[in-house]
Amino acid sequence: EVQLVESGGGLVQPGGSLRLSCAASGFTFRRLDMTWVRQAPGKGPEWVSSISPGGSTTYYADSVKGRFTISRDNAKNTLYLQMNSLKPEDTAVYYCAIQGHAATGQGTQVTVSS
Numbered sequence: 001e002v003q004l005v006e007s008g009g010g011l012v013q014p015g016g017s018l019r020l021s022c023a024a025s026g027f028t029f030r031r032l033d034m035t036w037v038r039q040a041p042g043k044g045p046e047w048v049s050s051i052s053p054g055g056s057t058t059y060y061a062d063s064v065k066g067r068f069t070i071s072r073d074n075a076k077n078t079l080y081l082q083m084n085s086l087k088p089e090d091t092a093v094y095y096c097a098i099q100g101h102a103a104t105g106q107g108t109q110v111t112v113s114s
Helices: none
Strands: 003-007 010-012 018-025 034-039 045-051 058-060 068-073 078-083 092-098 108-112
Touching: 003 092, 018 034, 018 092, 018 108, 034 078, 045 068, 045 078, 045 092, 058 068, 078 092
Parallel strands: 010 108
Antiparallel strands: 003 018, 018 078, 034 045, 034 092, 045 058, 068 078, 092 108
């Protein structure tokens, strides 16, 4: 059974940083593209970033480019999202997912507010 458990969210002031983690199990993590998506209150899901199986290729939404960094540790079956220079519009529930599949975890709440 595929399990994806997100963590690391919280309340942070504008300009602050957070590092999200996603612990994966139940599939061969190192072989699959992974992605982060987010959903803000009252809005639909928004793709944030993706990473290739080996981690050498990454993609970012324009809204987070230059501020967020996606990475992975295949030895630990863990996906990360380093978020810097956070803005109020980054407030959302963040989910990790296997590329091309729906998110299955509970997500982690990120709130950017002063």
